Amino acid sequence: MARRSLLRPPGFDELGLRRAMADRMLPFLVAAMAFLAALALAGWVGAATLAQHWQHGAGASLTVQVPQPGDPAIGRTGPDARSRLDRVIETLTATPGIAGAHALSRPELGALLRPWLGGGDAALLERLPAVIAVRLAEPPPTPAAFAALDTALRRSAPGTVLESQGLWIGRLLALARSLQACAGAALLVVAAVAAAVVAVATRAGLAARREAIEIVHGLGATDGFIATRFAGRATLLASAGGIAGALAALPVLLALARLAAPFTAGSAAAPASAGPSVAGIETFSGSLPVALWLLLPGLPLAAAAIGFVTAQVTVRRWLRRLP
Amino acid sequence: MLRFDAVGLHYLSGGTPGPDVLRDLSFTVPEGAFRWLLGPSGAGKTSLLRLMYLDARPSHGRLHVLGTEIGSAPRRALPGLRRRIGVVFQDFRLLDHLPVFDNVALPLRLAGRGEGQIRADVGEMLRWVGLQDRAGTHPAELSGGEQQRVAIARAVMARPSLLLADEPTGNLDDAQAQRLLVLFRELNRLGTTVVVATHNETLVARYPARALRLDRGRLTEVG
Numbered sequence: 345m346a347r348r349s350l351l352r353p354p355g356f357d358e359l360g361l362r363r364a365m366a367d368r369m370l371p372f373l374v375a376a377m378a379f380l381a382a383l384a385l386a387g388w389v390g391a392a393t394l395a396q397h398w399q400h401g402a403g404a405s406l407t408v409q410v411p412q413p414g415d416p417a418i419g420r421t422g423p424d425a426r427s428r429l430d431r432v433i434e435t436l437t438a439t440p441g442i443a444g445a446h447a448l449s450r451p452e453l454g455a456l457l458r459p460w461l462g463g464g465d466a467a468l469l470e471r472l473p474a475v476i477a478v479r480l481a482e483p484p485p486t487p488a489a490f491a492a493l494d495t496a497l498r499r500s501a502p503g504t505v506l507e508s509q510g511l512w513i514g515r516l517l518a519l520a521r522s523l524q525a526c527a528g529a530a531l532l533v534v535a536a537v538a539a540a541v542v543a544v545a546t547r548a549g550l551a552a553r554r555e556a557i558e559i560v561h562g563l564g565a566t567d568g569f570i571a572t573r574f575a576g577r578a579t580l581l582a583s584a585g586g587i588a589g590a591l592a593a594l595p596v597l598l599a600l601a602r603l604a605a606p607f608t609a610g611s612a613a614a615p616a617s618a619g620p621s622v623a624g625i626e627t628f629s630g631s632l633p634v635a636l637w638l639l640l641p642g643l644p645l646a647a648a649a650i651g652f653v654t655a656q657v658t659v660r661r662w663l664r665r666l667p
Numbered sequence: 668m669l670r671f672d673a674v675g676l677h678y679l680s681g682g683t684p685g686p687d688v689l690r691d692l693s694f695t696v697p698e699g700a701f702r703w704l705l706g707p708s709g710a711g712k713t714s715l716l717r718l719m720y721l722d723a724r725p726s727h728g729r730l731h732v733l734g735t736e737i738g739s740a741p742r743r744a745l746p747g748l749r750r751r752i753g754v755v756f757q758d759f760r761l762l763d764h765l766p767v768f769d770n771v772a773l774p775l776r777l778a779g780r781g782e783g784q785i786r787a788d789v790g791e792m793l794r795w796v797g798l799q800d801r802a803g804t805h806p807a808e809l810s811g812g813e814q815q816r817v818a819i820a821r822a823v824m825a826r827p828s829l830l831l832a833d834e835p836t837g838n839l840d841d842a843q844a845q846r847l848l849v850l851f852r853e854l855n856r857l858g859t860t861v862v863v864a865t866h867n868e869t870l871v872a873r874y875p876a877r878a879l880r881l882d883r884g885r886l887t888e889v890g
């Protein structure tokens with residue numbers, strides 16, 4: 345006993361913080377925050393992934409049909425010199441959020457329809473509406489812009505059909521962006537609450553060890569020395585909580601990723617493993633987006649950083665009351 | 668070493684200045700000197716010592732401690748000065764959660780000394796105060812006199828330039844009190860400036876030295 349005390353343990357506890365700074369409550373609360381942060385992160389990544397998918401996959405293009413493409417369009421004061429097709433393409437390319445518009449040529453259209461119509465029926469092709477493939481830009485037009493575009497097209501070329509899928513893509517994108525913003529806000533709130541929890545625990549530790557702090561301060565300890573003792577303890581407890589919270593969130597996230605897989609995997613990828621198999625584990629872990637695998641280990645690091653900075657600031661401010 | 672120029676002190680009570688507890692003190696304590704600090708209870712002895720060990724800053728006047736003007740010194744300049752001052756408090760102020768060894772080693776650890784040197788120096792110091800067998804004991808398990816010796820060992824551990832003691836014989840028997848004084852005179856002989864506040868006039872009579880005498884916050888005698 346006496347012998348052992350002659351050896352300075354690593355992490356020597358001058359201020360008696362091991363007892364004073366709640367070693368169960370703080371990690372537990374930080375773990376809860378980290379769990380919530382993991383869910384918010386998953387929401388953020390998920391919304392971003394869906395948005396990207398819609399934008400570059402199904403959402404990247406839409407089609408516009410123009411019946412009687414060769415007839416003259418209607419201008420502001422009556423019939424326009426240009427054809428309805430030219431006029432529609434002109435309007436489309438002038439719309440912000442649209443990267444390009446390309447009218448399928450007769451041969452292209454014919455090739456597209458050959459399985460149904462057979463080759464060579466030129467007269468039938470002449471009577472079909474023209475089809476314009478439209479590529480959307482980043483950011484795509486808002487739903488309101490789509491509505492305005494639809495009106496403008498139908499005024500200059502009545503009967504033109506703007507595929508409503510584009511409108512829905514725009515709405516879904518707006519929704520995904522809002523979800524992302526909410527997830528970001530949730531992350532900020534969770535971080536603020538975690539900082540508050542650390543600050544409260546640090547203040548409790550300061551109150552409990554006030555006498556020891558005053559003694560060590562009187563012996564010539566700098567504010568930095570005392571703050572670092574608290575910050576070390578807070579960092580340890582907060583990162584323990586961060587690790588626990590991230591680990592607890594992992595199964596939940598994997599389950600969510602499995603549910604989301606069919607939406608994000610695209611048409612080419614196979615659905616998440618259907619039955620139990622050895623390869624099932626890999627598919628399972630692979631179902632979590634790479635971004636999440638990179639962000640999850642960041643949670644304990646973020647918790648540690650919040651613990652360190654909050655304790656440093658709290659203790660240094662508190663110490664200013666001492667001479 | 669210590670220079671007081673018209674120094675006054677009042678405590679703050681609820682943000683407003685209370686009555687002056689020290690008034691217009693002017694004196695110097697040169698390097699290597701020994702001074703008694705005398706006066707009736709409530710005269711302001713502890714308040715004067717607090718100014719000396721930088722636990723309070725003067726409300727008026729100019730105070731130099733170890734060559735630094737305390738009134739205008741930035742806060743970050745004080746810890747370095749405090750490490751050069753050893754204090755024996757009347758109530759010891761030991762850290763209860765640490766054994767004797769770590770209490771005595773604290774000034775050396777704050778000074779950033781190596782653990783090997785700390786072990787040797789603290790062991791020697793504990794032998795000097797006769798506590799070599801109590802290194803692993805916690806302060807609460809020690810007698811009052813033993814705690815006092817731990818406090819003294821901690822105060823002198825880092826070889827301070829200035830040693831301040833507030834009623835260090837308050838709860839010691841006569842033999843212990845005399846032993847303590849022998850210790851202080853010895854340190855003083857080795858070059859440490861020493862100021863000892865006490866009520867114990869018999870001790871003062873036995874160890875005559877120059878004295879600072881306080882009465883109701885004023886200096887009535889400057890030895």
Ligand SMILES: Nc1ncnc2c1ncn2[C@@H]1O[C@H](COP(=O)(O)OP(=O)(O)OP(=O)(O)O)[C@@H](O)[C@H]1O
Pocket residue numbers: 678679685688706707708709710711712713714715
């Ligand atoms: N923290 C404080 N706040 C307000 N007033 C104080 C404080 N400490 C001391 N005083 C007052 O300052 C005066 C001097 O007190 P001080 O403790 O310096 O006297 P002392 O000479 O050390 O007395 P004693 O011999 O009893 O220890 C007293 O009137 C006391 O009430």
Ligand SMILES: [Mg+2]
Pocket residue numbers: 712713714833
């Ligand atoms: Mg006193």
